[in-house]
Amino acid sequence: MRKIYSLLLVTIILSSCGDKKVKSLEAVIASQNLEQIRAKKTEFEKSVREINIQLDSLNAAISKLDTVKKLPLVTTFLAKQSVFNHYLELQGNVTTKQNVLVYPEMPGIIESISVKEGQSVKKGQILAKIDDGGLSQQLAQVETQLALAKTSFERQKRLWDQKIGSEMQFLQAKSSYVSQTKVVEQIKSQLSKAVITAPFSGVIDDVFKEQGTVVSPGMGSEVFRIINLTNMYIEAEVPESYIKNVTKGKRTEVYFPVLGKTFETTIRQVGNFINPNNRSFKVEIGVPNKNGSIKPNLTAKIKLNDYTSNEAFLIPQSIISENAEGQQYVYIVNNSNAKNEGVAERVIIETGKTQGDVIEVLSGVKKGAQIIKEGARSVRSGQTVKVIKY
Numbered sequence: 001m002r003k004i005y006s007l008l009l010v011t012i013i014l015s016s017c018g019d020k021k022v023k024s025l026e027a028v029i030a031s032q033n034l035e036q037i038r039a040k041k042t043e044f045e046k047s048v049r050e051i052n053i054q055l056d057s058l059n060a061a062i063s064k065l066d067t068v069k070k071l072p073l074v075t076t077f078l079a080k081q082s083v084f085n086h087y088l089e090l091q092g093n094v095t096t097k098q099n100v101l102v103y104p105e106m107p108g109i110i111e112s113i114s115v116k117e118g119q120s121v122k123k124g125q126i127l128a129k130i131d132d133g134g135l136s137q138q139l140a141q142v143e144t145q146l147a148l149a150k151t152s153f154e155r156q157k158r159l160w161d162q163k164i165g166s167e168m169q170f171l172q173a174k175s176s177y178v179s180q181t182k183v184v185e186q187i188k189s190q191l192s193k194a195v196i197t198a199p200f201s202g203v204i205d206d207v208f209k210e211q212g213t214v215v216s217p218g219m220g221s222e223v224f225r226i227i228n229l230t231n232m233y234i235e236a237e238v239p240e241s242y243i244k245n246v247t248k249g250k251r252t253e254v255y256f257p258v259l260g261k262t263f264e265t266t267i268r269q270v271g272n273f274i275n276p277n278n279r280s281f282k283v284e285i286g287v288p289n290k291n292g293s294i295k296p297n298l299t300a301k302i303k304l305n306d307y308t309s310n311e312a313f314l315i316p317q318s319i320i321s322e323n324a325e326g327q328q329y330v331y332i333v334n335n336s337n338a339k340n341e342g343v344a345e346r347v348i349i350e351t352g353k354t355q356g357d358v359i360e361v362l363s364g365v366k367k368g369a370q371i372i373k374e375g376a377r378s379v380r381s382g383q384t385v386k387v388i389k390y
Contacts, residue, residue, distance in 0.1 A: 071341065071386040074375035076333055079365050084312035086353040086360075087253070087303035088246070092236030094287060094298040098200050098228035105193035107216035108133055110209055110223070117207050121198045127224055130215065132194040139187045146180040153177035202228035203292075227296065232287040233268065234300050237280040245306035246270065252285055253303040259293060267304070307353055313361040317354060319376040330365070331372040331379055333387060340388070344372065346381040 028040045108130040115127050156173035159165040206225040215221045234254065238246050248270050255262045271282035285302065287294055320328050329348050336342035349364030365371065370387070372379065379385055 071384055072375060072379050073388050074333070074344075074372045074379060074385045075389050076370045076372050076387050079313050079315075079361075079367055079369040079371055081311040081367060082314060084309045084314055084353075084355070084360055085305055086307035086355050088238070088242055088306045090236045090238065090302045090304065092234040092285070092300050092302050094232055094294055094300060095235050095296055096228060096232050098202060098226075098231055099296055100199060100226060101222040102127065102196060102199065102224040102226060103217060103222050104130055104196060104215045105217055106130060106132075106190065108194065108214070110211050110213050110215060113207065113209075113211050115204050115207070115224075117204055119204045121202065121204060121226070123198055123201045125198045126195055127198055127204070128196040128209075130194045130196070132191055135187060135191045135194065139184065139191060142180065142184050142187055146177075146184050149173070149177040149180040196223060198226060200226070200228055202226045229289050229292045229294070232289045232294055232296070234285040234287055234302065236283055236285065236302055237275070237278065238283055238304070240274050240279045240281060242304075242306055243281060246283060246304055251305055254285065254287070255301045255303075256294070256298060257301065258298065261293075263288065309360065312352075313365050313367075314358045315361055315365070315371060316373065317357055317359045319371070319373055320349070320351070320359070321377065331376050331381070332365075333370040333372060333385060336370065336387065339386070341384060341386050342370070344379045344381060344383045344385050 025040065028036050031037075111129045111131045113128045115121060115125075121127065153173040153176070156165065156170045160167070160170040203226065204224055205227045207223070208225070209215060209221075209223045215223065246267065248267055250267045251264060252267060253262065253264055265286050265288065267283050268286045269284040274281050283304075315330065319330055321330070322328050327348050328351055329346050331344045331346055333342040334345050347364050350362045352360035352362045354360070372385070375385070
């Protein structure tokens with residue numbers, strides 16, 4: 001401001017000297033004589049110094065006599081410690097380990113389907129039956145043979161225990177009984193594959209085949225999709241730089257944009273493998289789903305609490321400035337009087353993590369400091385300011 005006053009006064013002086021003075025200045029410059037130019041410069045500098053002295057005297061007199069000072073108006077807040085939680089924001093997808101396609105284990109025609117889409121089923125419940133191709137009749141015949149072999153073996157065993165009969169007859173009866181038992185077990189095992197049962201408790205999400213359809217084991221022959229919506233979780237990838245702070249049991253906040261729901265849960269599993277392609281590891285976050293509204297592949301926004309400080313100084317990011325050396329600073333007000341007038345001071349600070357529009361101050365600010373908020377970018381260090389509110 002002082003330089004502006006000086007420039008204005010020099011201009012006034014030059015104007016008051018008339019065209020002759022101006023022409024003399026132009027003549028000096030046009031002469032290209034270094035000594036004359038320097039002499040003229042010294043003359044003007046002397047005039048400026050004299051005028052500045054006079055200006056200082058005038059400003060001092062004005063300051064003393066003017067009862068209404070025009071001070072910069074600022075608002076402040078007191079630096080105080082509070083709990084600071086920093087969250088890592090990620091995106092993940094809902095999934096479940098109990099989401100399977102059910103395939104037939106034997107070829108044949110679907111004889112009956114016992115369930116429909118959306119129906120809840122229990123583990124082991126019969127879902128469908130496949131025509132066994134005569135296995136039931138074959139089993140009945142083999143079971144009759146087994147009964148005969150059992151009776152023969154038991155009779156031969158009683159005789160053998162009484163030392164009656166030959167050992168060869170006893171061994172033949174035993175071998176026939178054991179052989180028939182294995183045949184019956186084998187047919188029963190094959191026959192059990194004609195019945196499709198639920199591998200776990202859940203909900204029938206889809207029925208792909210109809211009664212009378214010919215099916216066979218293998219891809220493309222799925223009959224049902226069954227899902228358990230009670231054991232859901234979110235899978236997300238976390239950058240490896242957070243591996244120390246993201247641990248099992250950590251509290252997380254999950255938000256489903258489509259459902260408009262937010263709830264808190266915990267990390268139930270942390271992966272041990274770092275993906276070399278994107279330098280990240282996987283986490284599983286449990287999802288409570290009592291009413292079944294959360295579905296597989298639903299997108300979720302996740303906030304992981306990776307850092308907490310119980311005694312943090314938090315300030316708005318908008319009041320922080322940076323100097324030419326890259327140092328961050330804020331202004332505080334010192335020596336406030338009864339009129340809420342004080343002196344602004346610039347203090348260098350060191351900052352930490354940010355969350356939303358606030359940032360943690362690690363050093364440079366003490367408890368109880370009066371930090372300038374509104375007006376922080378229009379004051380300078382050493383300037384008297386007036387605080388209009390806290």
